[in-house]
Amino acid sequence: MVANIRKLFPLVGPLLTVIETGRVCPSAIRIPSSALDFSFPVYGCLTPRMRRRRTCPSGMSVENTRAEICQILIERQLPSGGWPALAPSPQTALEATAYSMLALGPEHEDEYGRALRCVLDCQNPNGSWPSFIGDDPEGAWTTALVLIALAENFKDVRRRHKGFQWLLQSAGKESSWLWRWKFRTTDRQVRFDSRKFGWPWQPDTNSWVVPTAFAILALDHLPPSWAKEHSGFRLQRGTEMLLDRVCPGGGWNAGNGVVYGTALAPHPDDTAVALLALKNRADESVAVGRSLEWLMDSALRISAPWSLAWSALALAAYGRCLNRLLSSLAEQVRAIDIPDTATLAVVALALDSERSLRLLRVKL
Amino acid sequence: MTMTRRELLIAGAAVAAGVSVTTPFFRPRYRIHRRLRRSRVALLRLEDYSRPIDELLFHGLALFPIKVQAKTVLLKPNLVDYIPGNAINTDPRLVVAAAEAFRRLGARSVVAAEGPGHQRDTQLVLSESRYEQELRLHSIPFIDLNRDELLRVPMGASYTDLESLWLPRAVLGSSFIVSMPKVKAHHWSGVSLSMKNMFGVVPGNRYGWPKNILHWRGIHESILDVCATVPIHFVIADAVIAMEGNGPLNGRPRPLRTVVLADDPVAADATCARLMGFEPDRIPHLHEASHFLGNSSPDLIDQVGEVLRRPEVPFQVVPEFQHIRAI
Numbered sequence: 001m002v003a004n005i006r007k008l009f010p011l012v013g014p015l016l017t018v019i020e021t022g023r024v025c026p027s028a029i030r031i032p033s034s035a036l037d038f039s040f041p042v043y044g045c046l047t048p049r050m051r052r053r054r055t056c057p058s059g060m061s062v063e064n065t066r067a068e069i070c071q072i073l074i075e076r077q078l079p080s081g082g083w084p085a086l087a088p089s090p091q092t093a094l095e096a097t098a099y100s101m102l103a104l105g106p107e108h109e110d111e112y113g114r115a116l117r118c119v120l121d122c123q124n125p126n127g128s129w130p131s132f133i134g135d136d137p138e139g140a141w142t143t144a145l146v147l148i149a150l151a152e153n154f155k156d157v158r159r160r161h162k163g164f165q166w167l168l169q170s171a172g173k174e175s176s177w178l179w180r181w182k183f184r185t186t187d188r189q190v191r192f193d194s195r196k197f198g199w200p201w202q203p204d205t206n207s208w209v210v211p212t213a214f215a216i217l218a219l220d221h222l223p224p225s226w227a228k229e230h231s232g233f234r235l236q237r238g239t240e241m242l243l244d245r246v247c248p249g250g251g252w253n254a255g256n257g258v259v260y261g262t263a264l265a266p267h268p269d270d271t272a273v274a275l276l277a278l279k280n281r282a283d284e285s286v287a288v289g290r291s292l293e294w295l296m297d298s299a300l301r302i303s304a305p306w307s308l309a310w311s312a313l314a315l316a317a318y319g320r321c322l323n324r325l326l327s328s329l330a331e332q333v334r335a336i337d338i339p340d341t342a343t344l345a346v347v348a349l350a351l352d353s354e355r356s357l358r359l360l361r362v363k364l
Numbered sequence: 365m366t367m368t369r370r371e372l373l374i375a376g377a378a379v380a381a382g383v384s385v386t387t388p389f390f391r392p393r394y395r396i397h398r399r400l401r402r403s404r405v406a407l408l409r410l411e412d413y414s415r416p417i418d419e420l421l422f423h424g425l426a427l428f429p430i431k432v433q434a435k436t437v438l439l440k441p442n443l444v445d446y447i448p449g450n451a452i453n454t455d456p457r458l459v460v461a462a463a464e465a466f467r468r469l470g471a472r473s474v475v476a477a478e479g480p481g482h483q484r485d486t487q488l489v490l491s492e493s494r495y496e497q498e499l500r501l502h503s504i505p506f507i508d509l510n511r512d513e514l515l516r517v518p519m520g521a522s523y524t525d526l527e528s529l530w531l532p533r534a535v536l537g538s539s540f541i542v543s544m545p546k547v548k549a550h551h552w553s554g555v556s557l558s559m560k561n562m563f564g565v566v567p568g569n570r571y572g573w574p575k576n577i578l579h580w581r582g583i584h585e586s587i588l589d590v591c592a593t594v595p596i597h598f599v600i601a602d603a604v605i606a607m608e609g610n611g612p613l614n615g616r617p618r619p620l621r622t623v624v625l626a627d628d629p630v631a632a633d634a635t636c637a638r639l640m641g642f643e644p645d646r647i648p649h650l651h652e653a654s655h656f657l658g659n660s661s662p663d664l665i666d667q668v669g670e671v672l673r674r675p676e677v678p679f680q681v682v683p684e685f686q687h688i689r690a691i
Contacts, residue, residue, distance in 0.1 A: 084513075085511040085512075085513075085569055086508065086511045086512060086513070089512070089513040089533075090513070091513040091514065093511070093569060095569065131569055131570045132514065132569070132570070134514075135514075135530070135570065140570075141572070173580070189551065189682075189684075200572070200576070201571065201572025201573070201576065202570075202571065202572060202576075202577065204577070204580065205572065205576040205577055205580055206576055206580075208572060208573070208576070210484070210573070211572070253482070253483075254482060254484075254573045254574055259551065259610070259614070260551055260610045260614075260682055262610055262614045264613065264614070265445070265447055265613075267483055267484070267485070268485075268488075269484055269485050269488075270484070302488065303488065303491040303492065304485050304487035304488035304490075304491055305487070306484075306485045306487060306488070307485045307488050340487070340508065340511060342511075343487070
């Protein structure tokens, strides 16, 4: 009888699979190809190998999906040892490389070793890291991500120190009294407290939520002997800045909560990254509680793997139930082609959240 | 009156110093000149997006002597973020119709490309704003300009003090760039039209979200520099439902029921500004662009299609831009 139901109602089939096995097979839930043509990549070009990988056997588990993503990451590693932002670009992007290193970990000895050499080779003379290999040498927000990804594997103490030094010196432009004065007197359309500053995406610009959150997470990787006296003030200001920039209804976007008196909408990925950064230091604040509620409420409606993966990681950090989110994430990642390497790597991190949160030094 | 040699030397030195200090202010700050002798703008009536757009756009393009045979066409819509009910993004049906029209005109390839400036998750904006579905259905590839491979390009003008920009290969490799803005009032630049729309080619992976460096270097100055560096070959502006007030995200929808086509971005933006009830010359980047990027004067624009009618009540804007309203 079940077979007949499957034959008559093809869309019911996948649901029966879930009921029978207790597991979600993303390929089984995909809309039949006659309804929508998924054969054409929306997001740039894909290699033939990636296209073949889009079909998965019935009953694929979350663990298997993660293993498959790691395999794709391995295949995408560039001769430089790094990873591109978008496949099949030959340009090494440091954001994608940092996430991929975290996702694969030292257990993938060969790939991790090559990535380590690549990242160490492209450190700027001032201690920072660029956005991509070939970029200008003044440094970028990716420095924080690289310091997280390297962690204790960064054996050269002098260069590691230089990286953290650069990060501690990098600050949003509103950290200077002159700009602070400007923001408090004339430039007041965006509501924020300019005394509370964090980190910018690139030098000579304002503080924003995502680079500040990653810098806070990176400073949790400071060796204990350097920690408090060097980073205490910046960590406190950065935390205050995140709490100040929260949207009125909870959650964060790039960093503008209210503009011209109008509340702007939060974004799930920015919210999740900010929540991860605040877990070790302000997890009982009202802003965090409200943002967590907003993320819990929004997460199941998220239709893109990047935001969903970050949300799953953040909710795991706060001990919220994950099973439906992870199933939904695995389903999404199987149903579409993802040439964005950072997205793939973050999905892999989310599918093994306990390990990932340990790597990020987020206390559970 | 006689002058000693010493006085003559001092006077000469003073004149030389004065000239060297003031000359840079009078020297043009652009290195390229793209202004046409005459520009052409077409206004096409479109009541709403559910009407057939393909034929309208195809016949609209026939009003221009454009040649796209064997060219790689890049459609650059305005795709910023998604807030239900707000007219933030260029409607995907217009982008699809443009792609189909350029394919019929013989383009070698047509892609849509954008680097959203506010939302990092491009896939989420694509999916929530129905782009993903529409683009897949019509097999139109999409390139995320925030994450594409980057090449360094010297600036075509020096209104900011940026000497170069890192720009996506997809943009630099295209032979016909079509700016497809959503017609909006904008709280930082007065208007967001085809020229402001080009902020989307500046990659977030390098410059962040939002692309804050452009704000610090001056919005109008950055618009001029970006548009001098990346040529806009054609404009298809979505003014079917425009936005007034606190744009680009939180303004109110305002129907103009018009699609604006133009072979000149300055002429397109000046015409859109008039449709919104603004004086184009009061918008700093439009005024300056009319010296080298295109024509803003109605005398230099051949207007075809519908008749341009200024609204009885100009679009609402934030207090800082009240002066651009033609009242």
